Amino acid sequence: MKKAILIGASTGIGRALAKVLLSNGYKLGITGVEKEILNEINHSSDKNLKSVFFDCTSEQSSMIIDDLIDWLGGLDLLVFSAGIGQLDKNQGYTIENEANELNVMAFTKIADKSFRYFESKGHGHFVAITSVAGLKGHRLAPAYHAAKAYQISYLEGLRHKAINSNIPITITDIxxxxxxxxxxxxxxxxxxxxxxxxxxxxxxIKKKKNIGYVTKRWVLIALILKIIPHWIYNRL
Known part of the structure; x- marks a missing residue:
């Protein structure tokens, strides 16, 4: 049985992905910030599922991940699905900095911890839910787009590091x-x-791809964003 941790799974994509992983035979530890939902999950009869309250930006985040790894009896896959962002051209520094604490600082801490754990075990798979938004900056959410660009670049760096260390660690950018x-x-x-x-x-994840677009049609948008002239993009 494969063992996984899913960070940010009490709502949204993370919760839906948790259901898919469980249905495919994973033993799963999930985290989130919605306490009522997490309590409901813990009262379920599924012995292969454990949920814990988890603020990614807290100093206790590494300890909580360690506890989940102990409960799982090891770790094959860690998915980082936590994130925050709002489309609002009037966002100020305070709002954007709060988002950066999660999208940049907490992401980096958990990605680095995951990589080092897999490095010590000789194998593993780290997945992060980034965004098409990371391919281009935008006036409605400058910090969010920049944070996702950071995540994309950081994952590329980890992938390069894994390849050069000759350790079978897969880094997947969703x-x-x-x-x-x-x-x-x-x-x-x-x-x-x-x-x-x-x-x-x-x-x-199953195919262990380096990069995946969801849904697949967003590959077309990604290609356009990479080649569109600035003078055209700036008018959009």
Missing amino acids: RPGFIDTGLVNHRHFWIATKEKAAHQIYRI
Whole structure:
């Protein structure tokens, strides 16, 4: 039985992905900040599932991950699905910095801890839910787009490190487009359900891909964002 930890699984994509992993035979430790939901999960009869309250930005985050690894009896996969971001052109430093504490600082801490653990064990798989937003900056959420760009680059660095150390550690970068998590304006196009996104993410994880777009059609948007001239993009 494979053993996994899913960071940020009390709501949204993370919760949907947790259900998919369990249905595919994983022993799973999940974390989140929605205490009522986590309590409901802990009262379920599934012996292969444990949930804990977890603030990624707290100093106790590493200790909680260690406790989950002990409960699992090891670790094969860690998925970082925590994140925050709002589309608001009037965001100030305080709001953006709070988001950066999770999207940048906590992400880095957990990614580094995961890599070092897998390095010590000689194998492993680290997955992070980044975003298509990381491919280009945008006026509505400058810090969020920058944070996702940071995550994408950091994952590339970890992947390069794993390859050069000749250790079979897989680093997977999941880049969703618009997902119906309650945070997305329904006027946006190509909105996927959490369930559809979770199943596609699982397939990407199973294939151990380096990069995966969710849904697949967002590959087209990614290509456009990479080649679009600045003078055109600045008018959008």
